[in-house]
Amino acid sequence: xxxxxxxxxxxxxxxxxxxxxxxxxxxxxxxxxxxxxxxxxxxxxxxxxxxxxxxxxxxxxxxxxxxxxxxxxxxxxxxxxxxxxxxxxxxxxxxxxxxxxxxxxxxxxxxxxxxxxxxxxxxxxxxxxxxxxxxxxxxxxxxxxxxxxxxxxxx
Numbered sequence: 031x032x033x034x035x036x037x038x039x040x041x042x043x044x045x046x047x048x049x050x051x052x053x054x055x056x057x058x059x060x061x062x063x064x065x066x067x068x069x070x071x072x073x074x075x076x077x078x079x080x081x082x083x084x085x086x087x088x089x090x091x092x093x094x095x096x097x098x099x100x101x102x103x104x105x106x107x108x109x110x111x112x113x114x115x116x117x118x119x120x121x122x123x124x125x126x127x128x129x130x131x132x133x134x135x136x137x138x139x140x141x142x143x144x145x146x147x148x149x150x151x152x153x154x155x156x157x158x159x160x161x162x163x164x165x166x167x168x169x170x171x172x173x174x175x176x177x178x179x180x181x182x183x184x185x
Contacts (some may be wrong), residue, residue: 128173
């Protein structure tokens, strides 16, 4: 069991470093970021995917919040290479409960079009898929009702 914890943390550090496009693991930065994201109820999928669009900047003053971007500019990786790498570990599309519910509702009336669209979408969750942008949006207000936002594997 002890080896599991060590392996888990090793893999976690590698994944988080890749998700953030950092040249090396930065525990303090990642912990602070995740805490702020949780407090502000940020959508993790959209945040990490959009983060790849930020360019490295050596001109950021040391007291600025985005000072970690300075370290990106000292790495040997270009902004375009970093974006490609980050987009390869941060999916644009995930199968959200409200999307499933919409497909289920349509399928119950005999319309399996939405089920087929979702299946096609999740075959390539990391790829830009023109015309499918609506599936990357935040859930609509109705999706937060009980029975949709709180589905579980046993539902």
